[in-house]
Amino acid sequence: MRTVAGELGVLTPPLALRDIEVRHPARWGAKSPMQTIRIKRLTKRPSTDGRSSTDGAERARPGPGRDLSPLLAGAATAVGGFGALLALADSGSPLRGPLTLFFLLAAPATAIGAALRGLEPFGRTLAAVAGAIVLNMLVAQGMLAVHRWSVRGGIIAVTVISLLLLLGCVTVKPTKR
Numbered sequence: 001m002r003t004v005a006g007e008l009g010v011l012t013p014p015l016a017l018r019d020i021e022v023r024h025p026a027r028w029g030a031k032s033p034m035q036t037i038r039i040k041r042l043t044k045r046p047s048t049d050g051r052s053s054t055d056g057a058e059r060a061r062p063g064p065g066r067d068l069s070p071l072l073a074g075a076a077t078a079v080g081g082f083g084a085l086l087a088l089a090d091s092g093s094p095l096r097g098p099l100t101l102f103f104l105l106a107a108p109a110t111a112i113g114a115a116l117r118g119l120e121p122f123g124r125t126l127a128a129v130a131g132a133i134v135l136n137m138l139v140a141q142g143m144l145a146v147h148r149w150s151v152r153g154g155i156i157a158v159t160v161i162s163l164l165l166l167l168g169c170v171t172v173k174p175t176k177r
Contacts, residue, residue, distance in 0.1 A: 079103075084100065084159065087103075088155060104158055108132035108135040112165060114169050139161070
């Protein structure tokens with residue numbers, strides 16, 4: 001009994017391997033180039049002087065300058081909060097303008113940067129600052145469109161939107177009991 005599928009070779013296995021398939025190194029147990037790529041891990045290994053070092057990461061320095069990022073984050077929060085407070089209080093201080101501008105850029109940039117955790121630091125910083133500028137422009141455009149422009153209203157709107165963005169990306173992990 002002859003069928004069209006049998007005549008055309010449809011759904012029938014090839015009888016023999018082609019020459020290139022026979023000579024392929026993977027057929028004889030060799031690893032492909034993708035299997036030989038190693039991922040650098042941050043593993044501790046002993047160095048020549050007896051101390052342990054970390055691959056790809058800077059060794060922790062002893063002394064006062066080893067962990068400044070929490071201190072700088074706290075200082076930036078204080079400066080931004082003081083700028084918002086000066087603007088909301090309608091102060092006549094010469095620091096009101098620069099500190100308020102810092103707040104209007106830093107608050108949304110921090111919230112957007114927290115939402116973009118997967119990016120590299122430079123890309124995340126660039127996207128966060130650009131997003132902060134866009135957010136400020138959208139708030140100003142919206143307030144101008146409805147004829148409700150005010151400095152206090154703009155600062156409050158940016159603060160509320162930044163807090164909502166920041167709270168939107170906070171995840172709470174359940175505790176084990």
